[in-house]
Amino acid sequence: MNIIEALDDPNLFEPWFRGPTWNPWRVVLKAMFALEMTAEEKAFFRSIADREPPAEPVKEAWFIVGRRGGKDSVASLLAAHIAAMFNGTSHLRPGERGVVMCLACDRDQARIVLNYTRSYFTEMELFSGMISKETQYGFELTNSIDIAVATNSFRSVRGRPVLCAILDETAFWRDENSANPDQETFNAIKPGLASLPGSMVIGISSPYRKSGLLYQKYRDHYGKDSKVLVIKAPTRLLNPLIDQSIIDEAMAEDPAAASAEWLAEFRDDISAFVSREAVEACVSPQVLERSRVAGVSYSAFVDPSGGSSDSMTLAIGHRQTTADGKKSISVLDAVREVRAPFNPDDAVSEFARLLQDYGIRSVRGDRYAAEWVVSAFKKVGIAYRAADLSKVEIYRDLLPRLNSGEVDLLDNQRLISQLLGLERRTARGGRDSIDHPPGGKDDVANSVAGVLVYLSSARHQPVGAVMGSWSMGCPIKIDAAKRGKFDGQITEGPLAGGFATSR
Structure with a gap:
């Protein structure tokens, strides 16, 4: 029984998909399985796929x-139909079970499709006896197929024969331990599809920015005679029951966001902050931390947090000349992150010990809760000074340094992931902002960007790095009798307000 026959059967899926409003999706399903279409259906298909219908069933279908x-x-219809109709136990080893998996950025999101799918097996008489066992993440069927949810982690999908993988809202997948969780998860799934006949990947998402797996599939396969089917359609074209006034109101409030969420258009106002190639070129492979070197002046930057939701992070670095002597670069030496929830005073004490290990007695940091932070660091013998640059200004100044290779980064996966996740947004007034995406984090990236930018900015050079040299045409002089008691503040000259970090 093919998918359309099952869809029309009153004893199967028809009660859930009754009425002409589901006809647009019927066309999509016919295309996926290379079923015959009418001339009118072919015309509609071309309007959402910009191509002729596939001549054979596809292995991948992407719904934008x-x-x-x-x-x-x-x-959920596809998951239930593919799972229930599976009759390929000969392709499984003794004791092996195939899986229909619903993957999303978290299990709660993935359970939406799972719960829809479960309803068919609990409410349809023909399927009611197929569930043999409920599990923590889904349920098992009597034909050696499991239907389960998983997160968008490439580690969670390895090793199983995959009958069907549903990748839910792939445009919004985030994983701080992976720079590209969508692509890595997809790559991990593909070997599992090889052993089961009729296996399929189904990607479903509203669009976001022009990057990532979803955009790659659109760019490479939309409108092309390919074995990968990509359809792209606004909400009301596939669900005419949605009130147009809701969409009109959203368009009036935020045209860019509404065009993506309701009209299925990739956003032009959001772009990646930095390219993967630029970041990877700055990373020292397998270097996780650098020990203190005698005679080197170190600086630090803190991204504070109250301890309830965001991490509190610290980055330490120094300035050095490259081996060929041609340029000076900012080097990242150490990164610390205390994840929420935590006691802020304990985090400050931990940071203070590391700062003292590097000979650092004063630190710059984000403007967040400046008074509390100043007091907390003062208690542990560290002077704290709020940065005079905003987070957006720090990121803006970091970008050319990344692109030109003027920084040396540690091989820290959370840092790399957060840098690559940063987005540049253009508001309607034309003003740019740089920040993490919805649901993302940038605590590690913020502290690292801060220390690297201030290290390479002439007006913010640590005093130890410029003492005794010319800066802006004037030498810096410190009375020898006071040198041992210098408190880090320059009160006169072109570097007034400068800040010592270590000596």
């Missing part, structure tokens, strides 16, 4: 559809 367009409902 506006919100409330029916993506989850159709994905």
Whole structure:
């Protein structure tokens, strides 16, 4: 029984997909399985795929559809049909079970499709006896197929024969331990698809920025005669029951966001902050931390947190000349992150010990809760000074240094992931902002960017790095009798307000 026959059967899926409003999705399903279409259906298909219908069933289908367009409902239909109709136990080793997996950025999101799918097996008489066992992450069927949820981690999907993988809202996948969780998860799934007949990947998402796996599939396969089917359609084209006034109101409030969420258009106002190539070129492979070197002046930057939700982070670095003597670069030496929840005073004490190990007695930091932070660091013998640059200004100044290779980064996966996750947004007024994406984090990136930018900025050079040299045409002089008691502040001359970090 093919998918359309099952969809039309009143004893199977028809009660859930009754009425003409589901006809647009019927066309999509026919295309996926290379079923015959009418001339009118072919014309509609061309309007959402910009190509002729596939001549054979596809192995991948990607639905780039506006919100409330029916993506989850159709994905659950496909999951249930593919799982229930599986009759390929001969392709499984003794004791082995295939899996239909629903993956999303978290298990709660993935359970939306899972719960839809479960309803077919609990409410349809023909399927009611197929569930043999409920599990923590889904349920098992009597035909050696499991239906389960998982997170978008390449580690969680390895080793299983995959009958169907549903990748839910792939445009919004985040994982701080992976720079590209969507691509890595997809790559980890592909070997599991090789052993089971009729296996399939189904990607469903509203679009976001022009990067990542979803955009790559759109760019490479939309409108092309390919074995990968990509459809792109606004909400109301696939679900005419959505009130147009809701979309009109959203468009009036935020045209860029509404165009993505309701009209299925990739956003032009959001772009990646820095390229993967630029970041990777600055990373010293397998260097996780650098020990203190005698005679080197170190600086530090802190991104504070109250301890309830965000991490508190610290980055330490120094300035040095390259081996060929041609340029000076900012080197990252150490990174610390205390993840929430935590006691802020304990975090400050931990940071103070590391700062003292590097001979650092004063530190710059984010403007967050400046008075509390100043007091907390003062208690442990560290002077804290709020940065005079905003986070956006720090990131803006870091970018050319990354692109030109003027920084040397540690091989820290969370740092790399957060840097690559940063987004540049252009507001309607034309003003740019740089920040982490919705649901993302940038605590580690913020402290690292801070120390690297201030290290390479002439007006913020640590005093130890310029003492006795010319700066802006004037020498810096410190009375020898006071040298041992110098408190880090320069009160006169072109570097007034400068800040010593270590000596």
